Amino acid sequence: MAKIRINDLDVEYEVIPRKVKYPRLEIKTGYLRVIVPEGYDGAGRLVEKHRKWIYNHLCMLEHSKHEARKRSLNLERTEEEFRSLVRELVGKFADQLKVDFKLVRFRKMKTRWGSCSSRGNININRYMIYLPEELVEYVVFHEVAHLVEMGHNKRFWGIVSSEFGDYSEFEDELSIYWILIKEKFITPFEN
Numbered sequence: 001m002a003k004i005r006i007n008d009l010d011v012e013y014e015v016i017p018r019k020v021k022y023p024r025l026e027i028k029t030g031y032l033r034v035i036v037p038e039g040y041d042g043a044g045r046l047v048e049k050h051r052k053w054i055y056n057h058l059c060m061l062e063h064s065k066h067e068a069r070k071r072s073l074n075l076e077r078t079e080e081e082f083r084s085l086v087r088e089l090v091g092k093f094a095d096q097l098k099v100d101f102k103l104v105r106f107r108k109m110k111t112r113w114g115s116c117s118s119r120g121n122i123n124i125n126r127y128m129i130y131l132p133e134e135l136v137e138y139v140v141f142h143e144v145a146h147l148v149e150m151g152h153n154k155r156f157w158g159i160v161s162s163e164f165g166d167y168s169e170f171e172d173e174l175s176i177y178w179i180l181i182k183e184k185f186i187t188p189f190e191n
Contacts (some may be wrong), residue, residue, distance in 0.1 A: 004047055006055045015138035016041040025050055029058045064172070068179040073122035082129040082136075089140040090122060097159070110186065111175060113139045116146035127181045135177065138170040 001012045012114045013032035023036040034043045090104050102120040109125040116122050122143050141163050150157040
């Protein structure tokens with residue numbers, strides 16, 4: 001582990017060489033991971049260059065942890081109710097956006113709420129069963145919107161905001177609930 005001081009924070013980070021094309025920064029489990037292409041020697045410069053981004057994300061994470069204490073997971077919804085709700089929402093939003101989808105799959109994911117393939121398959125994180133219904137709706141709409149626009153670009157966020165206005169509030173809530181789910185259901189070895 002390497003260390004850097006950013007404002008009032010001592011930030012530990014791990015450099016992880018992988019078979020990737022471009023370096024990237026990740027803050028998922030409370031510490032910084034620097035994913036770099038094999039043989040890349042600029043991890044320290046990359047961290048230095050993105051000091052502000054790192055600081056802001058770590059502060060947001062702390063805020064989310066604080067807010068998580070004010071929330072609770074929905075432990076009442078059954079698997080059948082959840083799957084039915086998601087399938088109903090996928091159909092509704094696909095009709096609304098005038099797109100077709102192929103399959104809806106449910107699986108436990110460690111890093112995302114859902115995904116959408118260019119083939120029209122939608123994957124939904126089974127941990128969403130514990131979310132409030134409005135967040136389930138938001139994630140499903142987000143994934144169906146990818147059938148219109150695959151990337152997270154201006155057009156995509158325009159589609160999302162047409163249904164959910166200030167979507168950043170939903171994104172913030174998802175971060176807060178992810179903390180609760182990790183604490184209750186995901187062991188440290190699964191991070």
